[in-house]
Amino acid sequence: MDKPxxxxxAGSSGSGKTFFLKxxxxxxxxxxxxxISQDDYYFPANTKTQEENRLYNFDIPSSIDRESFFNDIKSLFEGNTxxxxxxxxNNPSIKPKTLEIKPAPILIVEGLFIFHYEEINQLLNYRIFLDADxxxxLTRRLKRDLVERGYDHDDVMYKWINHVVPSYNTYLLPYKNTCDRIVVNNTDDxxxxxxATNVISQELKEKLQFN
Structure with a gap:
């Protein structure tokens, strides 16, 4: 198939990426x-103790199996599923599903480090940056991690201060002004x-001549 x-x-934690994508x-x-989402390429952390997981930084590029992420994107280019x-x-109450990612004319690559990973950034035709104060x-992150992922409050705050914010400032924010579109999402409306997605999707359909 032709290259998609x-x-x-990409966007900060709590910027509303999940709703935007949906x-x-x-x-x-x-x-x-x-x-295809970068989040599904974390190196396994289930061998670590609870305290080790608290200290382990999931918000650095080396926490992701970067090679597999890139190879799977290239495999989609070749028409493979x-x-x-x-x-x-690391939520033990959730049974992981097997994802089936099929090739398609439009490929969305999502994740914190997709602009920082040069080999992936070079594959992108269009870049969207989701932003929030x-x-x-943080309010959104607390709601998500406490309720949906079963983390405790101190753990969430520790990671936010020591991992999330420094990582955002180092590995994502510098690319903000290189993106084709910045979507500021400070409301839950x-x-x-x-x-925003209606405008972007309509522009894309016209570019690719979709019916």
Missing amino acids: YVMGI SFLDHFDQDQVTL IYKKEYTF EEIA PVLINS
Whole structure:
């Protein structure tokens, strides 16, 4: 198959990437777009103790199996389907699903380090940066990690101060002004995100001559 049109989507923790992606994908048929996420390429951390996991920094480039991530993207370019076990963020109450990632004319690559990884950044045709004020992003992160991932409050705050913010400032923020579109998401009003994804998807359909 021809090389897909590759969109890179990245943003700070708590910037609303999950909702943005869901809204964007809803504008296309399943055979028109596919998504590959950096989060599913974390090196396994289930051999570590709880205290080691607290100290272990998941927010640095070396925490990701960068080579496998890149190779799977290239494999999608070649028309191959990827089977990958989803990453459940060390939550023992969640049984990981096997993801089936099929090639499609539009490939979305999502993750914190996709602009920092030069070999992946070079594959991108269009870059989107999702942004939110730090206070708002932290509130969202607390809600997600305490409720959905079962972390305790002290653990979330430790990682935010020592891992999340320094990583964002080092590995993502420097690329903000190189992106094609910056979406500021400081409200939880879905109209803002739906409006942005509607505009972007319509532009993309016209570019790729989708019906």
